[in-house]
Amino acid sequence: MKKTFSGAFIALSVLGLAGCSGGKTYSDVAALKAAFLEAGGECDPAEVLDSSKATVGEASILKGMEGIACGGAVGIFRFPSGQARDYFIQQIENTAAQSNAPVKLVVGSDWLIGGPKLDNEKFAIALGGTARY
Numbered sequence: 001m002k003k004t005f006s007g008a009f010i011a012l013s014v015l016g017l018a019g020c021s022g023g024k025t026y027s028d029v030a031a032l033k034a035a036f037l038e039a040g041g042e043c044d045p046a047e048v049l050d051s052s053k054a055t056v057g058e059a060s061i062l063k064g065m066e067g068i069a070c071g072g073a074v075g076i077f078r079f080p081s082g083q084a085r086d087y088f089i090q091q092i093e094n095t096a097a098q099s100n101a102p103v104k105l106v107v108g109s110d111w112l113i114g115g116p117k118l119d120n121e122k123f124a125i126a127l128g129g130t131a132r133y
Contacts, residue, residue: 024128039126
């Protein structure tokens with residue numbers, strides 16, 4: 001089943017972000033998910049998010065990003081550029097600040113994984129990203 005990205009869904013999926021870049025890259029969101037699972041992450045059920053028309057507010061910078069929602073607890077995202085990643089992070093960070101939601105992320109050069117209970121330090125080491133709160 002596919003879902004279309006929207007500002008509210010993205011905000012609820014990740015529940016807050018902050019940006020930084022890591023060194024490891026992944027060819028697509030499926031490869032990032034596979035690495036997350038190999039590192040001990042859980043993603044069941046996994047739901048592919050449709051990004052063909054992705055926008056947040058008036059921005060189309062996110063068009064082409066890939067995403068997987070893992071049971072509502074974790075979001076796995078790969079972006080067409082670091083600039084798109086940074087824009088996404090800013091939008092979610094703003095929403096998280098307004099809702100006073102906890103922020104836990106692993107951020108890479110053009111990808112991120114986030115969730116409220118994510119062990120971001122563990123996954124940062126395993127996935128080659130940076131742990132952020």
